[in-house]
Amino acid sequence: MLACAAPAAAAAANDAPAAWWVWLAALFVASFVIGVVAVLAGVGGGVLFVPIVGSFFPFHLDFVRGVGLVFALAGTLAAGPILLRNRFASLRLAMPLALSGSIASFAGALVGLALPTDVVQTALGATVVAIAMLIWRTGDVVAGTGEADALGTILRLRGRYEDPAEGGAIDWRTRHTLAGFGAFAGIGFLGGIFGLGAGFANVPALNLLMAAPLKVAVGTSGLIISIVNSSAAWVYIHRGALLPALAVPAILGVMLGSRLGARLLALTPAFVVRRVVIAVLLLAGARALARGLGVWS
């Protein structure tokens, strides 16, 4: 994947910027590969896109974060109808959490664009390394159980879906609803600052904290990202930080890559993908940290 950034080395050697189409082609290829890996790894594309493209491509982090939000938004919008129809995503569950997340994400995007680039780069590097460690340490998330709380009952945060793997219908309800609102506000704020979809954090919050079944957590996480990122993306558009020249190849790449990833899902051992994701995140996080700290510009 990182070989896509080879034009950087060539351009540096010649002391001249590579042609625009070389970079856009490299961005398309990188987005395609990220799309494949993201589906296989069950993480949002943004968490890979922003640190990798921000570290190994010549685009300023302001533009990378703008594209990162649209990148994550495009992937989740495309998957949304299928997830809603097979009831792996619950609109009723997504609505209150997305409201909390989108307000915080909007604030996060404003903060992110106001902070100096080196501070954002350093914080991004530290966050990405922490995410890699979290994925490494936590293992597979297991389905939660528990009684519904009062707020969850008022909002009727419950549902039922057919799971062929479990051989029948699964009924579910949430717990710790207020804490869930807080968690999604925090996740949305970080997502807005860094231009991430933050699916890596949504799924544990829904599954472990709120006790939504894993499949519902994964599906609803995508739906929440599609709502939350819509508000943060407009901050970047209004600030002039969304370059369509970068956004369209990235969107096209992730859409095609996601389709291939979905087909490869049955063939690829989960532990292989997991190790690749951890290695890539550690590398990209270390690179972002080094750039932010001025060690490696």
Place this chain on the structure above:
Amino acid sequence: MSREQLVQELYARWLDAATRVAFAASLVAFVVYAGGLLPSFVPLDALPALWHLPVDRYLAQTGAPAGWGWLPLLGYSDYLSLACVALIGVVTPACYLAVLPVLLRVGERVQAALVAIQVVVLLLAVSGALAGSH
């Protein structure tokens, strides 16, 4: 079909259609932009010397507008492309507006209130009213 399923199916239908329209428009506009079929405000050839700049300096150097200032520039292929990419950002508000009357009709008042507040938040984001000064 339960009330919840009815609303979820309606949202899925709108999401599917709106997303297809936004993606198709983005792709066509990008072909116009990259193919040079219309003049661009910032030529693609100039981008490699500019995209490493922070957004403030990029705007200052190119004279590109912030906020809704790009709306009168839709005759330029880069801003036409931006407008089509921005359509992706209005898919969700469109879906919410589509389900709001149905939620009210079936008596889902709490959900309708959440949807109404979310629409206000999204429309404020789209309007740029809270995006801050540049």
